[in-house]
Amino acid sequence: MKIYNTLVMIGMIMLIIACSTAKSTLGGEDPLVFAQGVASGDPTESAVVIWTRISDLAKSAQKVKWAISQRADMSQPIQSGEVMTDASIDHTVKVDVRQLQPGQRYFFRFDYGDSSSPIGQTKTLPTDSDQLSLGIVSCSNYEWGYFNAYQSLANKDVDLVLHLGDYIYEYGPGTYGDTTLARQHLPAKEIITLADYRTRYKQYRTDPDLQKIHQMVPFVNIWDDHEISNDAYKDGAQNHQDDEGDYQSRMRDAKQAYYEWMPTRLGMGDPLYRAYSSGKLMDLIMLDERLAGRTKPIKALSEAPGDHTMLGQTQLDWFSQQLSSSDAIWKIIGNQVIFSPLDVSRVYETPVNFDAWDGYERERNSIASLLRSDEISNVVFVTGDTHSSWAFEVPVSTREYRGNQKSYAIEIGTPSISSANWDEGRSTEETIFAEKMLLAANQHLKYVNGRDHGYVILHLTVEKAVAEWYYISTLADRNYSERLGKRMEFYTNGSAKLN
Ligand SMILES: [Fe+2]
Numbered sequence: 001m002k003i004y005n006t007l008v009m010i011g012m013i014m015l016i017i018a019c020s021t022a023k024s025t026l027g028g029e030d031p032l033v034f035a036q037g038v039a040s041g042d043p044t045e046s047a048v049v050i051w052t053r054i055s056d057l058a059k060s061a062q063k064v065k066w067a068i069s070q071r072a073d074m075s076q077p078i079q080s081g082e083v084m085t086d087a088s089i090d091h092t093v094k095v096d097v098r099q100l101q102p103g104q105r106y107f108f109r110f111d112y113g114d115s116s117s118p119i120g121q122t123k124t125l126p127t128d129s130d131q132l133s134l135g136i137v138s139c140s141n142y143e144w145g146y147f148n149a150y151q152s153l154a155n156k157d158v159d160l161v162l163h164l165g166d167y168i169y170e171y172g173p174g175t176y177g178d179t180t181l182a183r184q185h186l187p188a189k190e191i192i193t194l195a196d197y198r199t200r201y202k203q204y205r206t207d208p209d210l211q212k213i214h215q216m217v218p219f220v221n222i223w224d225d226h227e228i229s230n231d232a233y234k235d236g237a238q239n240h241q242d243d244e245g246d247y248q249s250r251m252r253d254a255k256q257a258y259y260e261w262m263p264t265r266l267g268m269g270d271p272l273y274r275a276y277s278s279g280k281l282m283d284l285i286m287l288d289e290r291l292a293g294r295t296k297p298i299k300a301l302s303e304a305p306g307d308h309t310m311l312g313q314t315q316l317d318w319f320s321q322q323l324s325s326s327d328a329i330w331k332i333i334g335n336q337v338i339f340s341p342l343d344v345s346r347v348y349e350t351p352v353n354f355d356a357w358d359g360y361e362r363e364r365n366s367i368a369s370l371l372r373s374d375e376i377s378n379v380v381f382v383t384g385d386t387h388s389s390w391a392f393e394v395p396v397s398t399r400e401y402r403g404n405q406k407s408y409a410i411e412i413g414t415p416s417i418s419s420a421n422w423d424e425g426r427s428t429e430e431t432i433f434a435e436k437m438l439l440a441a442n443q444h445l446k447y448v449n450g451r452d453h454g455y456v457i458l459h460l461t462v463e464k465a466v467a468e469w470y471y472i473s474t475l476a477d478r479n480y481s482e483r484l485g486k487r488m489e490f491y492t493n494g495s496a497k498l499n
Contacts (some may be wrong), residue, residue, distance in 0.1 A: 026245065030115030036205040038110065039214035040122035041221065041263030043198060044158065044276060045102040048122050048218055051108045051263035053092045053205075054085065061086040064093050065111040068100075074109050074119055090198045092260045102127040102279075118458040122218045123159055125278040132281055133157065134332070135217065138164040138224070138384025139416035140210070143177020143185055144424075144474025147209035147217075149417045149454050152482045154213040161217050164338050164384030165224025166419065167262075168200050170239065176420075181476065191243050197257035203473060221262045222272055222286050224336045224385055228254040231293040231355055234312075251291060264356070273315050276321050282460055286334035287311065289320065297354045301361065310360040316431040319367070323376050330460050331379045338391040339364065339381045340411045340444065346437035346463055368396050373407045378492050379409040380465060382458065387416040389456075389469050391447035391488050401444040410490050412467045415449065416457040418475050422450030444469075453461055454485070467489045 039051040054062060067080035085093045093110060100106065103126030110117040130463050135158040140147060153161065161308030169176060170191050173184035186203040187196055196264070204210060225231050228251055231238035240247050251260060252268075259266055266272065272288040293312015311319060323331060333339075337356040345351035355362045371379060383390065395401035415421070423431040428451065435448050452471035459466040469486040 001149055011078060018180070028114070028116060028163040029118055032114040033112055033159050033498065034110065034117040037211035037215055038108070038117050038120035039219065039263040040108070040120055041219040042265045043124050043218045045125045045127050045278065046100050047098040048095060048100065048106070048124055049263050050095050050097060050108045050120065050122065051093065053090070053118050054112050055091070058183065059087055062091070062112065063093055066095050066108065068097050068106050068108045070104065070106060072105055072107055072119070075236050090257070090260050094263065096265055096497065100124050103129055110334050118215055120215045125276060128278040129279060129281060130462050132159050132278055132460045133462070134159065134458045135161040135413045136382050136412070136458055137161060137417055138414050139166040139419035141166070141169045141177060141419040142174070142207065143169070143181070143183050144205055144418040144420060145183070146478050147207055148419055148472045148475065148478070148480040150213045151209040152470060153455050154209070154216045156457060158217055161213065161219045162334055162382060163219055163221045164334060164382065164414065165222055166226040167221065167223070167227045168204050170229050178476070191481050194253035194256060197238065197254050198260070201257055201261040219263055220276070220284070220286060222288060222334055222336065223258060223290060225290055227258055228290070228438065230299065231267065232290045232297055234291055236296060250499060255291070271315070273318065277328065280328055281376060281462065282330045282332055283322070284332045284334065285319065285322050285330040287336070288315065289336040297359050301352065304362070308360060308362065310357065310363050316363060316366070320370050323370060324374055326376070329378055329462055330465060331376065333381045335381045335383045337385045338383055338390070339410070340394045340415065341398045342445070343441040345455055346440070347434045365396070368408055378463050380458070381409060382456070383413045385422055386413060387419045387488065389413055389415045389447065389449040390445065391467065393444045395444065398442055398444065407444065412456055412458065414469070415452055415454050415469065417455065418453060423452065424426060449485065452485055454482070463492060
């Protein structure tokens with residue numbers, strides 16, 4: 001599989017290819033100048049994007065120096081250079097550092113005038129490793145509480161963090177959050193304009209726990225709906241009203257701020273869906289299930305129009321080609337909404353979650369057909385969105401499930417970093433009852449937990465994938481404890497073993 005996104009240089013962000021080996025000017029670390037810290041992302045086997053932002057002290061274009069080293073003290077940098085930034089890109093800075101070695105840890109820093117950024121750490125993807133660890137996160141709402149789960153994951157030794165979306169939420173203060181905490185959203189309104197989205201990202205990225213994890217590990221991000229507006233699709237959103245202006249311009253502004261603030265190689269002209277390879281062990285395929293092609297959710301399966309789509313034909317063709325051409329042991333699919341069929345009739349009034357893949361059956365069936373006809377094995381969907389933990393064997397339908405012989409993939413759902421669990425809207429007893437009802441109605445569902453916040457670490461080896469769900473004790477206090485809540489192993493021969 002080819003790495004999808006190469007040689008992208010979009011005007012929004014100036015990406016400078018590494019070229020010189022001059023020593024950078026070393027100054028003191030200045031939290032006022034680099035108030036949003038540093039980040040890295042979109043690693044390949046030979047490149048990684050490094051990111052920072054200088055506080056908007058000046059309106060004119062500003063020169064920022066950067067350097068990357070294999071030493072933690074930044075001595076003997078192997079590459080360095082300069083890059084310009086200005087208000088048109090919200091004073092963000094990105095450098096696509098290339099010609100790196102696979103599977104290596106690197107350290108990086110930016111300098112602006114006499115000030116230096118914190119030193120960041122990052123890693124390229126390995127080409128010949130027989131193990132890889134992925135942190136999997138989603139749904140990080142600032143108002144719902146402290147980002148203790150980010151802090152916890154930052155202390156684990158993972159190669160990469162996949163953020164599956166809802167990195168920010170668009171709501172105004174008090175609309176969706178814990179109003180007892182001093183973490184009200186900025187700006188103090190629902191975000192609609194480019195300036196609004198930038199201010200919201202700036203607030204989130206000033207959080208010390210989010211800064212820390214970005215400083216320690218490279219991210220691969222995809223958006224879900226709240227980076228734009230609740231239940232977003234390509235032509236509208238549940239939380240976009242007529243008096244909030246033109247949806248297409250809101251979507252454009254949301255995308256622009258996202259690409260400025262995320263440590264991604266992408267620019268405005270690029271699709272978000274993309275793929276990465278790590279030797280023979282993993283192909284990582286990231287999907288866009290919101291803005292690339294999604295049509296408006298239906299309210300009954302019988303209402304689905306002929307062109308009803310989650311991915312859109314262009315992305316579906318690309319996805320099919322990526323799956324068919326992959327010769328990696330593990331095919332990891334970065335997915336936003338639940339892919340597996342799920343009977344929710346014993347829990348909700350409607351038997352189908354139409355926002356998830358259950359509402360886009362025809363397209364899901366075509367993916368299932370491809371995986372089965374081409375005998376594409378060891379496919380793992382990793383999923384966010386639901387603020388709860390899941391493990392599925394994926395059958396064509398709930399009725400057809402007869403143990404994992406009839407399943408063609410597995411799906412791992414990651415809990416929220418902070419967004420409300422089920423028991424933050426109903427009692428713990430009702431939540432436990434709902435979990436039991438879901439397990440009873442869905443034999444292919446192997447694990448569900450609607451009560452805990454945290455993240456998943458997925459360990460990949462040539463024999464098995466091991467999913468670990470880590471949970472944190474509280475959102476309301478920076479003092480927290482963590483526990484390993486669940487661990488499951490999936491073997492490449494298709495058997496699943498619960499521990
Ligand atoms: Fe969410």
